[in-house]
Amino acid sequence: MNDLMKGKRGLIMGLANNKSLAWGIAKQLSEAGAELAFSYQGDALAKRVRPLAAELGSDFLIDCDVSDMSALDSAFETLQSRWDTIDFVVHAIGFSDKSELRGKYVDTSLDNFLMTMNISAYSLVAVSQRAARMMPNGGSIVTLTYYGAEKVIPHYNVMGVAKAALETSVQYLANDLGPDNIRVNAISAGPIKTLAASGIGDFRYILKWNEYNSPLRRNVTIEDVGGAGLYFCSELSSGVTGETHHVDSGYHVVGMKQEDAPDI
Ligand code: NAD
Numbered sequence: 001m002n003d004l005m006k007g008k009r010g011l012i013m014g015l016a017n018n019k020s021l022a023w024g025i026a027k028q029l030s031e032a033g034a035e036l037a038f039s040y041q042g043d044a045l046a047k048r049v050r051p052l053a054a055e056l057g058s059d060f061l062i063d064c065d066v067s068d069m070s071a072l073d074s075a076f077e078t079l080q081s082r083w084d085t086i087d088f089v090v091h092a093i094g095f096s097d098k099s100e101l102r103g104k105y106v107d108t109s110l111d112n113f114l115m116t117m118n119i120s121a122y123s124l125v126a127v128s129q130r131a132a133r134m135m136p137n138g139g140s141i142v143t144l145t146y147y148g149a150e151k152v153i154p155h156y157n158v159m160g161v162a163k164a165a166l167e168t169s170v171q172y173l174a175n176d177l178g179p180d181n182i183r184v185n186a187i188s189a190g191p192i193k194t195l196a197a198s199g200i201g202d203f204r205y206i207l208k209w210n211e212y213n214s215p216l217r218r219n220v221t222i223e224d225v226g227g228a229g230l231y232f233c234s235e236l237s238s239g240v241t242g243e244t245h246h247v248d249s250g251y252h253v254v255g256m257k258q259e260d261a262p263d264i
Contacts, residue, residue: 002031002032002033003032003033004032004033004230004234004235004236005029005032005033005034005230005233005234006032006033006034007033008033008034008035008087008088008233008234009034009035009036009037009083009085009086009087010029010034010035010036010037010086010087010088010089010090010139010233011036011037011038011039011062011079011086011088011089011090011131012025012026012029012036012037012038012039012090012092013038013039013064013066013089013090013091013092013093013127014039014090014091014092014093014144015038015040015049015052015053015092016040016045016048016049016194016195016196017048017052017195018052019192019193019194019195019222020092020194020195020222021092021144021189021192021194021222021225022090022092023052023222024221024222024223024224024225024226024229025090025092025142025222025225025226025229025230025233026038026052026056026090026226027056027223027226028223028226028227028229028230029088029090029226029229029230029233030056030057030058032230032234034087034088034233035057035058036053036056036058036060037058037060037061037062037079037082037083038052038053038058038060038061038062039061039062039063039064039075040061040062040063040064041063041064041065041066042063042065043063046061046063049061060082062075062078062079063075066093066119066123066126066127067115067118067119067123069126072126072127072130073130076130076131076133076134079134080134083134084134085134085135085136085137086131086134086135086139087135087139087140087233088139088140088141088142088233089127089128089131089139089140089141089142090142090143090229090233091123091124091127091141091142091143091144092143092144093119093120093123094119094120094144094159094162094163094196095115095116095119095120095196096112096115096116096119096120096157096158096159096162096199097112097115097116098199098200100112100116100157100158101155101156101157101158101159101199101200101201102155102157102200102201102202103155103157103201104157105157105158105160105161108157108158112158113158113161116158116159116161116162117161117162117165120159120162120163120166121162121163121165121166121169124141124143124166124169124170124173125169125173127141128141128173128177128182128184132177132180132182135180135182137181138180138181138182138183139181139182139183140182140183140184140185140232140233140234140237141173141177141182141183141184141185142184142185142186142187142229142232142233143166143170143184143185143186143187144186144187144189144225145163145166145167145170145186145187145188145189145244146159146160146163146188146189146191147188147190147246147248147251147252148160148163149161149163149164149166149167149188150164150252153206154201154202155200155201155202155203155206156200159200166186167186167188167244170184170185170186170242170243170244171242174241174242174243175242178241178242183232183237183238183240183241184241184242185232185237185240185241185242185243185244185245186243186244186245187225187228187229187232187244187245187247188244188245188246188247188248188252189220189225189247189248190210190214190219190220190246190247190248190249190251191203191206191207191210191219192219192220192221192222192225193207205264207219208264209264210248210249210251212258212260212261212262212264213251213254213257213258213261214248214249214250214251214254215249215250215251215253215254216249216250217249217258218249219249220247220248220249224247225247227247228245228247232245
């Protein structure tokens with residue numbers, strides 16, 4: 001435990017279970033002294049999120065489907081009814097119909113394109129609008145993205161396009177909110193086995209490929225991501241905004257298969 005986040009309060013959005021990237025970040029924020037509220041999607045997840053929140057000393061849980069603007073309004077009203085201000089928000093949310101997270105991007109349907117964009121990209125804008133009002137003294141907003149925004153990763157398809165929109169949103173939001181000392185950054189995490197990732201076709205192959213071909217020759221953990229989350233939510237990153245920061249064992253710098261990589 002250190003005191004890096006002592007006296008700071010924030011909202012964690014997107015905790016589903018103890019494999020979630022949000023959990024890796026929440027744990028480190030809590031260990032550093034932060035007070036946390038959690039938003040989750042629907043009753044089914046409440047049962048999983050409640051004991052995890054309790055582990056970190058929080059009973060502040062808010063039901064919120066980010067594709068519903070009135071649900072977002074009432075979530076932030078609930079947040080404000082208990083806390084006047086917040087210091088950070090972690091946005092760890094993404095969704096697409098898994099039938100389109102395999103096969104070809106060219107086959108993406110309009111309905112799923114719009115839904116994926118809404119939940120995985122626009123929601124950061126909608127959250128930032130509401131969070132900024134609770135950050136009169138500045139703050140930090142952090143989202144989660146993936147390398148499939150930059151390069152084609154088979155099966156990632158429409159989610160890659162949504163992540164590209166998300167990363168560009170980070171830059172525009174950083175510019176708009178910078179004068180209010182609100183920083184907006186993204187963590188581009190390497191592949192990690194989570195509920196959301198299990199919807200991506202051939203995810204085990206992606207995991208193996210990254211393990212064998214990244215400079216560190218290993219996959220990252222939610223603890224690796226948690227360290228970056230703590231950095232971005234704390235004053236350690238006080239001069240950093242609009243950034244997409246890779247926590248991927250260095251995979252994004254590699255241009256071809258490693259000589260020592262075994263066949264998969
Ligand atoms: P996860 O399944 O643990 O978390 C995804 C969360 O999104 C869940 O809590 C789910 O309830 C929430 N969500 C989906 N639709 C929602 C909606 N309409 N309203 C509110 N919440 C909604 O999986 P994760 O891998 O921890 O995903 C968190 C973030 O990290 C996502 O943005 C994901 O794209 C990103 N990411 C994951 C990986 C990976 O390999 N796991 C890599 C890079 C980035």
